[in-house]
Amino acid sequence: MSHQEQLLPHDRVLRYEFNERMNHWVAAGSFIYLMLTGLAFWSPWLFWIASALGGAELSRMLHPWIGLVFFVAVCYMFALWSRQMNFDSVDAQWWKSLHYYIQNQDDKMPPAGRYNAGQKLLFWSFFGGAILLLASGVVLWFTESLPWSLRWMRYISVVVHAGTALLLIGNFMIHIYMGVFAERGAFGSVIRGDVSLAFAKRYHPGWYKEIVANSNRPK
Amino acid sequence: MSQATLRIQKISGHAGTVPGEDTQREFTVCKLVDTTTCIGCKACEVACVEWNDMPFSQTTFDNTYQTMPDTRWNYWNLILFNEHEREDGTLQWLMRKHQCMHCAEPGCLEACPADGAIVQYTNGVVDFQQDHCIGCGYCVTGCPFNIPKFNSVTKRMYKCSLCTDRVSQGLEPACIKSCPTGCLHFGSKDDMKFLAEKRAKQLREHFGYENAGVYDPPGVGGTGVIYVLHDATKPELYGGLPSNPTIPLAVKFWKHPLKWLGNIALVGGLIGLFAHYLRFGPKAHDEPDVASKEGD
Numbered sequence: 195m196s197h198q199e200q201l202l203p204h205d206r207v208l209r210y211e212f213n214e215r216m217n218h219w220v221a222a223g224s225f226i227y228l229m230l231t232g233l234a235f236w237s238p239w240l241f242w243i244a245s246a247l248g249g250a251e252l253s254r255m256l257h258p259w260i261g262l263v264f265f266v267a268v269c270y271m272f273a274l275w276s277r278q279m280n281f282d283s284v285d286a287q288w289w290k291s292l293h294y295y296i297q298n299q300d301d302k303m304p305p306a307g308r309y310n311a312g313q314k315l316l317f318w319s320f321f322g323g324a325i326l327l328l329a330s331g332v333v334l335w336f337t338e339s340l341p342w343s344l345r346w347m348r349y350i351s352v353v354v355h356a357g358t359a360l361l362l363i364g365n366f367m368i369h370i371y372m373g374v375f376a377e378r379g380a381f382g383s384v385i386r387g388d389v390s391l392a393f394a395k396r397y398h399p400g401w402y403k404e405i406v407a408n409s410n411r412p413k
Numbered sequence: 414m415s416q417a418t419l420r421i422q423k424i425s426g427h428a429g430t431v432p433g434e435d436t437q438r439e440f441t442v443c444k445l446v447d448t449t450t451c452i453g454c455k456a457c458e459v460a461c462v463e464w465n466d467m468p469f470s471q472t473t474f475d476n477t478y479q480t481m482p483d484t485r486w487n488y489w490n491l492i493l494f495n496e497h498e499r500e501d502g503t504l505q506w507l508m509r510k511h512q513c514m515h516c517a518e519p520g521c522l523e524a525c526p527a528d529g530a531i532v533q534y535t536n537g538v539v540d541f542q543q544d545h546c547i548g549c550g551y552c553v554t555g556c557p558f559n560i561p562k563f564n565s566v567t568k569r570m571y572k573c574s575l576c577t578d579r580v581s582q583g584l585e586p587a588c589i590k591s592c593p594t595g596c597l598h599f600g601s602k603d604d605m606k607f608l609a610e611k612r613a614k615q616l617r618e619h620f621g622y623e624n625a626g627v628y629d630p631p632g633v634g635g636t637g638v639i640y641v642l643h644d645a646t647k648p649e650l651y652g653g654l655p656s657n658p659t660i661p662l663a664v665k666f667w668k669h670p671l672k673w674l675g676n677i678a679l680v681g682g683l684i685g686l687f688a689h690y691l692r693f694g695p696k697a698h699d700e701p702d703v704a705s706k707e708g709d
Contacts, residue, residue, distance in 0.1 A: 235526040235549065237672070238428040250527055250547040251568070298693045337550035338563035338570075342483075348554040349663035352524075356667055360675040364682055371686045377696050396698035 200405045206388040207405060214274055218384050221267035224260045225366065231257045232359050258335040261327065268324040275317060278308050284400065285311035298376075300396055307400035316365055323362045330355040419581050423533035425525035441517075441537040442580060443605040444589065446510045447612055447641040448651060449625075450596035453478060453492050453508040457588035457597065461490035461512075464576060464587035484511065486562040489573040490588055493652025505643070509651040510588070510597070513560045513573035515539045515637025520660035523668055524555030530570075537602065537637045538575040546570055557633065557658035575637065605639060612641050632659035 200208040210218070231253040234244035244250035287304040288295075288311035294302040295312070303310075309317070330351035333340065337348055373380045379393045394402040420437045458480060462470070467487040472480050478494045495507040519539045522531040530545040531552065541552075541561070548568035552561040561570045576586035584590075585599040598608060609627040616625035626645025629635050640651070648654035 237676070238426045238526070238528060241426060241428065241526070241528050244547075254547045254549050255568075296689070296693070298696050300696060300698070334550070338553050338561075342559045345554075345559075345661075349661050352551070352554055352667050353663050353671065356671055356675070360671075360678065363679060367679075367682050367686060371690075375690055375695060378698070390698075392698045397696075 199410055201409045201411050202388055205391040207391060207394045207402070208387055209383040209389045209394075210387045212387070215384055215387055217267055217270050217274065221264060221271065224264035224267060225362075227260050228257060228264055229359075229363055229366065231260075233363075236356065236359075258331060261331050265324050265328045268321055271317070272321055275309075276321075279314045279317045281311065281314060282307075285314065288312070305399040306397065307404070308398055310397070316369055319365050320362060323358050323365075326354055326358040327362070330358070419534040419536060419538070419577060421532045422535045423519075423522055424529050425522045425531035426528045428528070437535060439535040440601040441603075442575070442637065443537070443600065443602040444575070444586065444638045445598040445600075445605040445609050445641070446638060447596040447598070447609075448507065448509050449612075449616060449620075449622075449641060449643055450594050451492070451508045451510065452594055452596075453494060453506075454593060455480060455492050456591040456593060457510055458488070458490050458492060460587040460591035461573075462488065464579070465489070465574070484560065484562060484572075486564040486571040489513070489571070495650055495652055497650050507643075507651050509640065509654065511652055512588075512638065513539065513575070514558050514633070515573075515575055517634030517636070518660065520555035520557055520633065520664060521552035521561055522555070523660055524551040524664050525549075526551060534577070536580070538577055538580065539637070540574050540577055541570055541572055543567070543569045543571070555660060555664050557655055557661065602635070602637070609639055609641050613645070616641070616643065628654065630655075630658050632657050 198208065198211060202208055227247075230243050231247060233240045234242070234247075234250065234253060241250065244253040247253055284304050284306060288306060291303050292312075294300070295310075333347050333351040334355060337351075340347060373384070377393075377397065379389050383389045383393075391402075394405070420433055420439065421431060422434055424431050461467075467489075470481070470485060470488045473482060475482065478492075480491060481488065484491050490510065490512045493509045493511045495509075497505045497507050499505055515538055517537065519531070519533060522533060522539060525531045526549060527545055527547045530542055530547065531539065532542060533539050546569040548563065548570065550561075550563060550570065552570055553559075553563075560572050562572065563570055576584070576588075579586060589597045589599040598605060600608075606627065606629065609629075613625045613627050616622040622643045624644040624646045626642060628640040628642055628645060628648055640648075640654070642648060642651060644650065648656050
């Protein structure tokens with residue numbers, strides 16, 4: 195595989211290429227719209243969100259289409275990242291050391307690759323969640339066309355759609371917290387694409403080693 | 414459907430209390446359908462279409478007397494026919510006037526997310542307010558009687574309004590007015606139940622219908638349309654009338670335990686993440702002392 199040089203000048207490391215960043219923001223933008231309109235339909239106390247976004251009729255009309263956009267973005271993520279998301283032996287140790295991770299003692303963590311076990315779990319839950327949301331969402335999209343004899347599909351779908359959405363919103367909150375607040379540099383990496391050397395060595399030492407090994411830059 | 418001068422007691426998708434709740438007491442209204450005296454003339458179907466100004470709706474001929482297989486967004490009232498063969502081989506021709514049941518505990522209203530799209534008046538009538546409807550179709554999921562129907566042009570849901578415009582002016586619904594045999598009655602729920610029980614007793618004692626009875630299903634808190642059936646133990650024979658209708662378990666689970674667990678989990682998660690930041694702060698790889706410790 196020909197690859198882009200990842201060791202950049204000024205002690206920077208390329209973490210996300212353009213298509214990865216672009217796709218991330220397509221998924222993020224569509225997810226946020228889906229979450230906001232979904233929450234508006236979830237509780238009467240949040241129905242005002244739909245009004246703020248142009249009215250609940252519009253939300254009802256757009257939510258399924260934006261859902262398709264989100265699903266396509268998640269599928270592209272799968273194509274980009276699924277091979278890097280396989281769990282390995284380091285991940286088993288990572289889970290055992292989770293309490294160190296939570297307490298920000300990252301020097302005591304086993305050496306993660308490009309993604310640590312938590313990120314892998316996030317990826318797979320979004321991937322599985324997107325499939326469940328699409329399957330149940332299609333039933334709710336055309337709910338009135340479903341014959342009475344198949345009404346059980348509606349019953350399953352309302353519960354699966356809401357339950358999966360809750361899980362993904364929980365994951366989303368953790369993801370935002372980690373990416374924006376807890377790990378300095380992570381947010382920039384998905385905007386500009388690069389992280390510092392210290393970031394790479396600290397959180398993804400396995401990945402950093404690969405980059406050095408693959409680098410064409412003269413040492 | 415109408416902007417009637419009726420007080421409201423329940424509102425779909427509504428945050429907070431119901432304005433004006435309990436300020437006025439009213440009789441709960443009820444239609445009584447005596448299936449044993451229905452002749453299947455469909456005058457009620459025509460009266461419904463006429464009074465509610467609904468356009469001509471194409472009929473379906475499928476070798477039965479039924480106008481069409483199911484109600485439509487602009488055809489709210491349908492006589493369902495069933496040729497039932499009894500155990501002794503004799504034939505019984507069953508007809509039932511099918512329309513919204515106006516449940517005391519309406520599943521459509523429970524499932525609806527749009528503020529004010531479904532209301533229940535203090536007289537018990539459940540009414541769709543199309544100007545607040547968003548066309549999501551959750552009412553279809555909530556209804557145990559397969560009543561709400563979607564208009565794909567206006568993207569809104571429709572069903573029998575129990576002629577609120579007539580009822581609020583002291584008139585009976587159009588279907589009741591048109592019935593030539595007197596099998597349809599309209600009045601207070603108590604009066605209709607009394608009349609229905611009296612007729613069921615008569616059927617049991619004088620007509621040999623040992624299982625004659627009244628259909629007023631308790632699973633949805635009783636309904637605003639009650640039936641006298643020749644055989645109340647087999648309501649399914651009458652065009653699939655469910656024997657014990659309830660708001661679907663999935664809808665109850667979705668709207669109650671799942672909602673509360675989900676809300677607690679999401680708010681708890683937000684508080685937890687904020688508390689984590691206060692306790693541990695951000696990860697600190699870029700600070701010089703940490704970076705220098707790393708070495709290479």
